[in-house]
Amino acid sequence: MFFLDLPWYERGIRGLMAFICQVLYSLIASAYNLFINIANVNILNEKQVAPIYQRVTMLLTIIMVFYVTFQFVKFIVQPDEFSDKEKGAGKIIYKMIMVVVLIAFVPKIFTAAFAVQSKIINNDLIGKIILGQANTNISNFGNNFAANIFGMFYRFEPDPERGIEEDAECDGVQCKHLVTMNLNMMREEGTLTYLTIGLNASEEVSTKVKDETEEMALINFNYLLAIGVGGLVLWMLIMYCIEAGTRWAQLIFLQIIAPIPIIGYLSPKKDGIFQKWMQQCFTTYVDLFMRFAIIYFILLICQVLTEAFEEGPNTFLGLTNLSIGM
Numbered sequence: 642m643f644f645l646d647l648p649w650y651e652r653g654i655r656g657l658m659a660f661i662c663q664v665l666y667s668l669i670a671s672a673y674n675l676f677i678n679i680a681n682v683n684i685l686n687e688k689q690v691a692p693i694y695q696r697v698t699m700l701l702t703i704i705m706v707f708y709v710t711f712q713f714v715k716f717i718v719q720p721d722e723f724s725d726k727e728k729g730a731g732k733i734i735y736k737m738i739m740v741v742v743l744i745a746f747v748p749k750i751f752t753a754a755f756a757v758q759s760k761i762i763n764n765d766l767i768g769k770i771i772l773g774q775a776n777t778n779i780s781n782f783g784n785n786f787a788a789n790i791f792g793m794f795y796r797f798e799p800d801p802e803r804g805i806e807e808d809a810e811c812d813g814v815q816c817k818h819l820v821t822m823n824l825n826m827m828r829e830e831g832t833l834t835y836l837t838i839g840l841n842a843s844e845e846v847s848t849k850v851k852d853e854t855e856e857m858a859l860i861n862f863n864y865l866l867a868i869g870v871g872g873l874v875l876w877m878l879i880m881y882c883i884e885a886g887t888r889w890a891q892l893i894f895l896q897i898i899a900p901i902p903i904i905g906y907l908s909p910k911k912d913g914i915f916q917k918w919m920q921q922c923f924t925t926y927v928d929l930f931m932r933f934a935i936i937y938f939i940l941l942i943c944q945v946l947t948e949a950f951e952e953g954p955n956t957f958l959g960l961t962n963l964s965i966g967m
Contacts, residue, residue, distance in 0.1 A: 652841045658864030659840055663833045665871045666787045670831040672878035673783035673936075679885040680762055680929055740903055747899045751892070754926060767930060771937040781828060786936070788827035790874060793943050794867035795836075796820060797860050809859050811839025816859050870943065881932050891925050 761767065765782070768774065797816040799809065809816050819839045827833055842859045895918065902918030 655840055655858075655862060655864060656837055658868060659833075659836045659862070662791065662864065662867050662871065663836055665868065665875060666791050666827065667832055669790070669871060669875050669878065670783035670787040670827070672875055672882065673786045675783075676878055676882050676885060677762065677782050679882055679889070681759055682889060736906055740906055743903045743906070744900055747896070747903070751896045758926075758929065761930065762933070767933045768937050771934065771941055784828045784831045786940075787831070788824050789940055790870065790943065791827060791833070791867060792824050794863040794870070795823070795860070811842035811859050814839060816842070820860060874939065877936075881936075884932070885929060888925055888928055892922070895922050895925065 797809075797820045799817070811819050816839060819835075823833055823836055826835065840858075840860055840862060899918070902915045905914035905918075
């Protein structure tokens, strides 16, 4: 708990910080929802991409025919290479079969990959793995995310030993109900409309260190951390939105040019264009899930740090001799 004398300037600061949080966490909810929507968007569907893919394939098929013809002419001139394990006829035939199969199935693989991506996002599987719980209502993803973060800095903690009862009232409303109402409104509507109600309600309580009483706010509103962490999260989400859109464009481009690296598979080089294309496809596809994992790790770490700090600065994560400032 943080001890606060509540003179007029402190009430003014808490009110101003509450207004900033109202705007900031509404923007966080909107930015997270935008990130989800960009991650799920598919502006160019299979019907629109398929014609481009087919035209590229037709052009490269001509190149493949010339390449194979050249190789067999080469075998006539240099018959010793016909049975070579890496450059011989058997290897070329095997690679031709693989090229035909890959060209036929790559569009279906991309379609399946986008479908799996939607399932993972819409069922919040990454959140379930990291936090142990999933939110399957995609329309409220952003609201829940913002509420979970803000809830770490806006709490009511009864302490009967010091005079803070479970049913303590803030401006005529039970403090615990007021906190719950504000967080629920954030989850349902994406706003903190009633955040200022009861925010400055205080009570004289006895300190644990000295045999004295101090004026303390009943609702623990750590506005400095709320704004600091909220600003960082908002900036991160805006960057994620831009990068998620870039990722989608990269995947579509990689799909359209797929016949080029697939034809490159015919090359005898082991580390050729086909291997680099596959690696690029994999890293670009997985990038989105890594960003979701980072978001949930932020939530997890904030929860752990908040719970640890509540145990007291002297026992903070097993460290000793820590002051509140430290």
